[in-house]
Amino acid sequence: MRLNKFVFTTLTLLCFSALANAFTVIIDPGHGGSDPGAIGCKSKEKDLNLKVALLLGEKIEAECPDITVIYTRKSDQTLALKDRPRIANKNNGDFFISIHTNSAQSSKPCGTETFILGMAKEGANLEVAKRENSVILLEDDKESYQGFDPNKPESYILFEFLLDQYNEQSLLMADLIQQQFAKKTDRENRSVRQDLFWVLHQTKMPSVLVEIGFISNSSDENYLISKKGQNEIASAILEAIKQYKYEYDKKNNGKYQSLKTEVSDKDNPTYRVQLFAAKEELPCNHPSMKGEKNLTFFKENGYFKYTSQPVDDYEDAKKLHSALKEKFSDCFIIAFYKGEKISVKKALSIKK
Numbered sequence: 001m002r003l004n005k006f007v008f009t010t011l012t013l014l015c016f017s018a019l020a021n022a023f024t025v026i027i028d029p030g031h032g033g034s035d036p037g038a039i040g041c042k043s044k045e046k047d048l049n050l051k052v053a054l055l056l057g058e059k060i061e062a063e064c065p066d067i068t069v070i071y072t073r074k075s076d077q078t079l080a081l082k083d084r085p086r087i088a089n090k091n092n093g094d095f096f097i098s099i100h101t102n103s104a105q106s107s108k109p110c111g112t113e114t115f116i117l118g119m120a121k122e123g124a125n126l127e128v129a130k131r132e133n134s135v136i137l138l139e140d141d142k143e144s145y146q147g148f149d150p151n152k153p154e155s156y157i158l159f160e161f162l163l164d165q166y167n168e169q170s171l172l173m174a175d176l177i178q179q180q181f182a183k184k185t186d187r188e189n190r191s192v193r194q195d196l197f198w199v200l201h202q203t204k205m206p207s208v209l210v211e212i213g214f215i216s217n218s219s220d221e222n223y224l225i226s227k228k229g230q231n232e233i234a235s236a237i238l239e240a241i242k243q244y245k246y247e248y249d250k251k252n253n254g255k256y257q258s259l260k261t262e263v264s265d266k267d268n269p270t271y272r273v274q275l276f277a278a279k280e281e282l283p284c285n286h287p288s289m290k291g292e293k294n295l296t297f298f299k300e301n302g303y304f305k306y307t308s309q310p311v312d313d314y315e316d317a318k319k320l321h322s323a324l325k326e327k328f329s330d331c332f333i334i335a336f337y338k339g340e341k342i343s344v345k346k347a348l349s350i351k352k
């Protein structure tokens with residue numbers, strides 16, 4: 001858990017811009033345990049992925065105190081494909097990076113490429129996506145994939161109709177990663193590509209899948225095994241994450257400067273009913289609001305938390321809560337006092 005960087009001000013929200021936004025990166029080392037991934041002459045994909053992933057996490061933790069790192073696996077363990085996005089979503093990740101090593105029939109292809117979710121260019125034939133998705137076939141619990149068969153083209157039709165709301169941010173990160181690879185490593189840049197990866201499709205956040213090199217190419221494999229290679233790759237991704245975070249902060253802070261809040265600076269606590277949280281500021285007729293007008297929001301842990309208007313009396317808050325519960329089954333009462341969010345228990349004790 002990261003520390004709650006919560007500040008609420010009644011006069012202006014300008015102070016938000018001074019705060020670094022909390023940011024969580026999910027690092028997903030592909031394969032693991034009984035699933036080795038692609039196999040080279042000297043190494044296995046699962047081990048290379050893990051080494052680079054751990055190194056990347058260490059670097060982030062050392063250099064970016066405002067970024068929280070969550071791994072989907074930290075050791076050579078078997079992890080179902082479905083558990084990777086599940087971990088990412090459960091931890092409210094701001095970004096998901098899946099790390100993989102490429103492989104080809106021919107020993108010629110080499111270099112790095114970063115994938116985002118999208119339709120592959122004609123002729124690409126889902127080659128990489130099929131291979132990376134095929135771990136599902138090794139798993140016992142195929143039912144959780146709702147009939148998705150990585151080898152059947154018709155399974156991918158569903159993907160096509162889904163608009164990926166994170167496309168723009170995913171593309172930004174993918175671009176930054178490939179730029180950094182070009183800058184920091186002397187390797188072939190196979191650029192940013194799109195394909196239908198199950199794991200990217202399931203994450204509710206911007207996400208990329210990085211292929212750090214070809215295990216089937218001997219010079220790439222030697223580079224990937226080497227400390228120097230692993231270090232360069234992790235440093236390049238770290239730099240891309242820093243740049244992405246910079247853009248993220250700029251965008252989010254910009255938004256706050258125009259926000260107004262209705263919370264008054266009263267001596268008594270006020271109560272609100274929190275309805276839901278969103279990653280972004282939503283338009284006022286957004287479906288998540290279920291037709292409710294006059295909602296307000298505050299920002300906490302990188303989320304826009306949408307609430308009812310404040311009321312002074314706890315009994316009124318309870319009435320409001322039971323009315324709103326019909327539409328928002330998970331809603332709950334929160335309290336504010338002198339510009340800060342406090343527990344309801346504390347609010348009640350203040351009022352006495």
Ligand SMILES: [Zn+2]
Pocket residue numbers: 030031037038045100101132
């Ligand atoms: Zn892989």
